[in-house]
């Protein structure tokens with residue numbers, strides 16, 4: 323239903339033309355949940371904004387590639403098309419929950435407004451029960467486990483706690499029964515128990531209504547919870563993409579292996595699974611963007627960075643054992659040695 | 671109660687929001703203390719009152735009743751009324767980093783301003799100190815010249831941490847300071863906080879929903895529920911013998927979670 327192909331995003335002011343997302347391909351099928359992971363600054367939020375047509379608010383624009391949603395091309399689509407799609411068919415939970423809410427309207431007004439604006443009667447009652455817009459709004463808040471729903475309906479965003487605000491935004495995104503939900507770090511303010519229940523809710527909506535999900539998270543554990551497949555982004559490019567299982571247990575890309583190791587690691591341990599820092603936008607290295615931090619290149623280069631890693635351009639993802647991997651030496655990962663994903667062996 | 675080490679103490683704190691029939695007690699008789707050089711975890715369900723307690727302790731919100739003392743002196747007025755010296759002693763990192771940064775200021779300006787205003791550094795000095803501080807939280811030179819709108823979520827969070835630390839507070843109230851950053855960046859930030867705590871005796875109230883962080887970094891901890899503190903004590907003790915069901919549930923939900931090796935911060939100084 324969503325097919326992103328060779329999508330590139332560049333900045334439009336000051337550093338005009340500098341890429342933040344580069345030739346990204348990913349797809350979300352109907353009823354599928356896809357996880358998008360990667361370190362801070364890798365371009366996850368920019369990619370989401372491209373999918374809801376709001377890049378211009380962040381001094382960026384699509385510079386190449388295509389976004390097809392339910393057969394329709396969205397790159398370069400007029401605002402009238404976006405108005406039909408954005409929020410209705412593709413709902414978006416932005417990373418900052420304040421950005422997803424109107425500061426002056428009460429929670430009740432915002433939710434009932436969204437519910438009333440939904441196009442068809444069917445859409446209105448799919449997720450919530452029947453009844454008035456107000457009672458549906460209350461249903462939505464209860465679904466996301468908002469306490470003291472009656473008073474919260476009459477409160478404004480600044481009166482809510484961080485975690486409540488985050489859940490109100492999720493409720494708002496679900497209000498119009500979207501066919502695709504894009505959620506950018508939707509549970510960062512919630513404890514593991516509430517998080518698990520919200521993720522479970524998303525999973526149920528996917529199963530029962532066939533809602534598709536693109537879930538962005540810096541936390542691999544969150545993504546594993548709900549997603550069928552995972553896309554790993556690094557410095558604007560896809561490093562690896564495949565089924566959740568394949569990525570988690572047998573990654574063929576050294577960056578993914580590092581992420582998997584980090585996820586199962588003790589924070590206080592002082593052990594760095596991926597040494598160094600991700601490069602800034604505008605300062606991506608030539609060749610494979612990951613080479614300055616890669617341990618595999620040292621292994622295949624017998625102690626030095628392999629020439630094929632540090633020259634040329636970012637390797638494009640190619641199929642390796644049922645997953646797409648963007649590493650010239652991906653096959654060397656499967657021979658063990660440099661593969662740390664084995665020892666990471668994330669439980670369950 | 672005297673606090674020889676110059677601690678921040680809130681006693682009998684009550685915060686009521688709204689009036690009449692819709693009045694709601696967000697904080698209910700809370701006693702809480704953070705001393706210099708210690709890390710205190712504050713955990714609890716979403717909406718249990720953690721942020722509100724943090725704001726009251728940072729003298730950003732006036733409690734309905736109860737009092738906050740620092741170094742034995744009561745802090746009762748609004749922030750503007752406090753002596754400058756006291757104001758600089760207590761800093762808060764806000765849960766939503768977006769709302770706490772000035773949208774027109776580049777990251778480096780936001781931090782340099784602190785060095786100029788609080789530490790009377792020259793323009794030049796302030797700028798280079800700001801770049802150093804930002805580098806410590808993992809913000810590169812290029813990113814330092816971006817405005818909040820152009821920073822990613824995790825970058826924004828790190829800038830607001832850098833800004834609060836630049837004040838060189840004695841007590842830092844950190845409200846979910848690592849919620850938007852990945853493990854590597856998290857480890858880096860926690861190492862930085864640990865170092866400053868050791869070098870300068872920084873006391874930290876660490877508000878978080880991530881019990882792993884409390885287990886690994888906090889000497890003591892408080893658990894809140896419905897506005898009240900339902901559990902308090904040395905981290906090791908609470909983990910080994912949680913008295914409240916909510917605490918037990920959270921501990922059990924930690925992936926591979928178990929008690930730390932000893933009371934307090936088991937890995938301090940490592």
Ligand SMILES: Nc1ncnc2c1ncn2[C@@H]1O[C@H](COP(=O)(O)OP(=O)(O)OP(=O)(O)O)[C@@H](O)[C@H]1O
Pocket residue numbers: 333337342360361362363364365366367368369380381417540602603813816819820821822823824825850
């Ligand atoms: N106007 C700009 N000038 C320079 N760099 C920019 C600009 N706008 C965005 N960037 C950079 O683009 C990169 C991608 O940002 P994005 O918000 O997509 O990251 P992210 O993967 O969502 O990270 P996080 O997990 O921290 O939210 C960031 O490094 C950001 O600083």
Ligand SMILES: Nc1ncnc2c1ncn2[C@@H]1O[C@H](COP(=O)(O)OP(=O)(O)OP(=O)(O)O)[C@@H](O)[C@H]1O
Pocket residue numbers: 480481482483484485486511687688696714715716717718719720721722723765879
């Ligand atoms: N300015 C305000 N006006 C009215 N109610 C408020 C205000 N600020 C907070 N509250 C309410 O007080 C309660 C506690 O909020 P607080 O932000 O302290 O929770 P929290 O423990 O930090 O939760 P979270 O983990 O979700 O951030 C919530 O029910 C919230 O709605």
Ligand code: SF4
Pocket residue numbers: 575576577610611612613614616617618619630631637648649650651652
């Ligand atoms: S292409 Fe080279 S540098 Fe890049 S991930 Fe593979 S081995 Fe490492």
Ligand SMILES: [Mg+2]
Pocket residue numbers: 366367368417506822823824
């Ligand atoms: Mg982001």
Ligand SMILES: [Mg+2]
Pocket residue numbers: 483484485720721722765845
């Ligand atoms: Mg809070």
